[in-house]
Amino acid sequence: AEAALREFSQFNQQIIAGAKEGIIVNGRDLKHLVWNPFMEELTGLPAAAVIGKHPEEVFPFLRETGVIDHMHRALAGETVPPVEVPFNVPQSGRSGWASNSTSPLRNARGEIIGVIGIITDITERKRAEAALQVSEQKARAVLDHTFEFIGLLNRRGIVMEANQSALKFAGIPVEQVIGKPFWETPWWTHSAASQKQLRAAIRQTAAGKFVRFETTHPATDGTLHTIDFSLKPVRDERGRVIWLIPEGRDITERKRAEEALRRSEHHLATFFEQAPIGLVWLSASGTILRANLAQLDLLGYTAADYVGQFFNKFCADCAQGRELLERLANHETVRNFPITRRRRDGSIRHVLVDAHPLWDKEQFQYSSVFLRDITDRRELESEILQVGEREYRRIAQDLHDGLGQLLVGTAYLTSSLRDQLVVKGLAESRELGRILEVVYEAIAQTRHLARGIHPVEPEPNGLMVALQTLAERTKMLFKVGYRFTCRRPVMIADNVVATHLFRIAQEAITNAIKHGKPGRIHIRLSTAAGRITLAIQDDGTGRPARQRKKTGMGLRIMRYRSAMIGGTVTIESPSSRGTTVACTVSLSSAGGGNSPSPAPAARRKK
Numbered sequence: 001a002e003a004a005l006r007e008f009s010q011f012n013q014q015i016i017a018g019a020k021e022g023i024i025v026n027g028r029d030l031k032h033l034v035w036n037p038f039m040e041e042l043t044g045l046p047a048a049a050v051i052g053k054h055p056e057e058v059f060p061f062l063r064e065t066g067v068i069d070h071m072h073r074a075l076a077g078e079t080v081p082p083v084e085v086p087f088n089v090p091q092s093g094r095s096g097w098a099s100n101s102t103s104p105l106r107n108a109r110g111e112i113i114g115v116i117g118i119i120t121d122i123t124e125r126k127r128a129e130a131a132l133q134v135s136e137q138k139a140r141a142v143l144d145h146t147f148e149f150i151g152l153l154n155r156r157g158i159v160m161e162a163n164q165s166a167l168k169f170a171g172i173p174v175e176q177v178i179g180k181p182f183w184e185t186p187w188w189t190h191s192a193a194s195q196k197q198l199r200a201a202i203r204q205t206a207a208g209k210f211v212r213f214e215t216t217h218p219a220t221d222g223t224l225h226t227i228d229f230s231l232k233p234v235r236d237e238r239g240r241v242i243w244l245i246p247e248g249r250d251i252t253e254r255k256r257a258e259e260a261l262r263r264s265e266h267h268l269a270t271f272f273e274q275a276p277i278g279l280v281w282l283s284a285s286g287t288i289l290r291a292n293l294a295q296l297d298l299l300g301y302t303a304a305d306y307v308g309q310f311f312n313k314f315c316a317d318c319a320q321g322r323e324l325l326e327r328l329a330n331h332e333t334v335r336n337f338p339i340t341r342r343r344r345d346g347s348i349r350h351v352l353v354d355a356h357p358l359w360d361k362e363q364f365q366y367s368s369v370f371l372r373d374i375t376d377r378r379e380l381e382s383e384i385l386q387v388g389e390r391e392y393r394r395i396a397q398d399l400h401d402g403l404g405q406l407l408v409g410t411a412y413l414t415s416s417l418r419d420q421l422v423v424k425g426l427a428e429s430r431e432l433g434r435i436l437e438v439v440y441e442a443i444a445q446t447r448h449l450a451r452g453i454h455p456v457e458p459e460p461n462g463l464m465v466a467l468q469t470l471a472e473r474t475k476m477l478f479k480v481g482y483r484f485t486c487r488r489p490v491m492i493a494d495n496v497v498a499t500h501l502f503r504i505a506q507e508a509i510t511n512a513i514k515h516g517k518p519g520r521i522h523i524r525l526s527t528a529a530g531r532i533t534l535a536i537q538d539d540g541t542g543r544p545a546r547q548r549k550k551t552g553m554g555l556r557i558m559r560y561r562s563a564m565i566g567g568t569v570t571i572e573s574p575s576s577r578g579t580t581v582a583c584t585v586s587l588s589s590a591g592g593g594n595s596p597s598p599a600p601a602a603r604r605k606k
Contacts, residue, residue: 022098022119025105030054030071033114042121044092061088070102074115079103084122096123149187149217149227149248155241157182157202166248171220182246187217190224205231205244217248225252278351278371284364286311286325298351298373300344316340316348317566317586319531328357328367338563341371350375350566382564386496403446411439455506456498460491463498464525467505471523478513481520490525490532500561501534501583504569508536508581511554516540516579527587535582542573558583 016023016036025034031054035047045058055062055071062068065085073080082101089095099122105114143150149166153159159177167174170186177185182202183195194215201211212230219225227248234243272279278295280288288307296306299314306314312321320339327334334355341349354370414436421429455470456462464486471482492498505523512518518538526533555571558581562569567585 022117022121024117024119026055026071026115026117028075028112028114030068030075030115032058039119042094042096042098042119043087043089044094045089049091059087059089061086067100067102070100071115071117074102074104075112077104077112082118082120084126096121097126098122147249149246149250151182151246153182153202153244153246155206155244157199157206157244159185160243169217169219169225169250187248190218191216201231202244205233206241208233208235208241214251217250225250226255227251278369278373280311280369280371282311282325282328282355282367282369284329284366286321289366295371298343298349298371299341305344314341316342319586324353324355328355329364331357331359333357338566338568340566348375349373350378378564382496407439407443407446411436411443414439456495456502458495460493461489462495463492463501464489466498466502467523467525470502470506470509471521474509474513474521480513480518483520483522484525485522486525488527490527492532497565497585500565501532501585504558504561504581504583505534505536507554507558511581512536512538512540512579516542518578530587531584532587533582533584535580537578537580539578542577542579 016034019036019038022039022042023034023036024032024039027033031052032050035045035050039050040046050058056068062085066083067085070080070083080102082099084097084099086097087095099120101118101120103116103118104112105116107113143161143163146163147165149169150163151159151166152161159180159182162174162177166187167177172186182188183198188195188198197213197215201213204211210230210232212228215227215229216224217227228251229246229248232245232247233241234245236242272290273292275292275294278298279292280295281290283289288309288311291303291306296303299306311325312318315321317340320337324334324337324339327337334353337353337355339351339353341351343349350373351371352374354372355367357367358365414432418429418432418436421432456466459465467486468484471484474480475482492501509521509523512521516538518540520539522535522537524533524535524537526535555569559569562583562585565585567583569581569583572580572582
């Protein structure tokens with residue numbers, strides 16, 4: 001029997017030593033009697049450091065955790081359920097969590113002779129639980145702090161979770177929706193059609209399909225908001241759908257903005273199409289991107305024939321179109337730029353262009369072009385000017401043929417009478433001589449007046465003759481040096497064009513003398529590349545660096561006359577010293593060209 005007892009004792013010791021859990025045996029005085037290898041591994045303390053010692057002597061933290069109290073309860077005969085306690089062993093530096101189950105230790109007679117404790121290391125589980133808790137907290141934080149409405153449904157559409165954004169939007173507590181069918185929650189009960197659509201979506205998502213549609217949800221103030229809603233399936237490791245995630249985004253403001261944008265675009269399109277003047281959008285290269293009805297009607301084209309074409313294709317003078325596009329490409333906003341446009345039937349329309357280029361990060365995108373038809377106005381103004389010029393010619397003719405002839409006759413009679421008095425030796429002959437001088441002066445002034453009213457003779461070389469005369473009179477009247485240059489004779493058949501060019505030169509000279517105080521004035525008349533250029537250059541003080549806001553009358557008159565003949569006027573004052581006024585007009589508008597031989601008026605004087 002004694003051998004059997006020893007064998008049983010050894011067997012128990014082997015079980016205790018090989019156990020995968022901690023086994024602690026304490027006597028009635030609670031001093032340690034058994035400390036198995038698992039406990040040595042768990043705490044880092046060998047049995048020799050623990051056996052015979054009170055638990056609090058080795059582990060002072062045990063009283064705070066309630067373990068000592070549990071041991072006393074076991075001594076009283078109570079089996080204490082497992083409790084989870086943290087441990088920290090300063091001697092070994094070991095720490096973690098353990099599950100401690102305490103029960104009384106009895107002898108063969110059933111008497112309590114001590115306490116037995118079963119210890120399970122739960123450190124990894126507690127770490128996993130802590131990590132899971134942190135993860136859940138993060139997920140909840142993300143869930144509750146996102147602007148979107150997010151929840152969790154089971155496969156049958158029962159609400160398991162709902163974030164704070166969704167709850168606050170409807171003004172409801174979470175208890176009101178958890179455990180209820182999603183379609184019976186306040187987000188959906190306002191509309192039977194929405195509920196039906198949602199139930200169909202839940203069935204589709206439970207079958208594994210992603211569903212998305214727009215719907216409405218009532219807010220706390222009762223207004224309906226537009227929601228971009230979706231349902232997404234969540235699958236387990238075997239691919240089975242286990243959860244449904246509903247997500248909603250309030251897009252009410254976006255929808256309002258889109259509607260406002262649509263209205264704005266509609267109004268803009270209506271304005272564009274119904275504007276009474278021509279409107280065109282041009283690409284950076286000059287391709288017509290869009291044109292309104294007024295522009296199409298002006299030129300007699302359909303949108304299919306006009307849009308997509310090059311802008312210059314419809315310019316009667318391509319140089320005008322090139323200049324417009326170049327100015328836009330140079331960041332310039334163009335105002336009142338005159339160009340001529342050719343209609344489908346070949347007729348010409350005169351327009352004024354206002355254009356503005358649009359740039360994006362130094363990249364030329366397109367230009368908005370406004371075209372005003374001034375053909376009727378131009379024709380009326382031209383007629384008025386022609387009537388004025390015809391009246392000038394009539395007055396000049398009357399002066400020459402009427403008053404001039406009367407004065408010539410008076411001079412002849414006065415001269416004859418003077419000769420008779422001289423023969424008779426009368427003193428009155430000297431008085432008649434003085435009267436005759438006055439009559440001759442009146443004849444000269446009458447001729448000058450007639451020439452000033454109608455300065456350009458209706459001959460191809462009339463402008464050259466008139467400019468030569470103007471240069472000579474300028475020297476005589478204003479005491480300034482002059483030079484007239486015309487290297488190749490320029491013949492202009494259209495007297496109206498020639499007269500306008502002369503008046504521009506006359507106005508430029510008057511402005512130079514009035515404002516610039518020049519010492520010399522140089523007049524140049526030339527042709528090149530199918531265009532006539534008239535330039536008036538002085539060496540005066542030039543234009544001020546800071547221009548007045550209002551353009552002077554003289555400059556406006558020059559530009560107006562230039563526009564009447566399809567030309568342009570430019571003014572340059574390099575280095576604020578001297579001014580050059582240049583007017584350029586096409587030869588086709590002037591109806592002329594170069595003469596093969598020099599004309600008499602093309603001489604040069606200084």
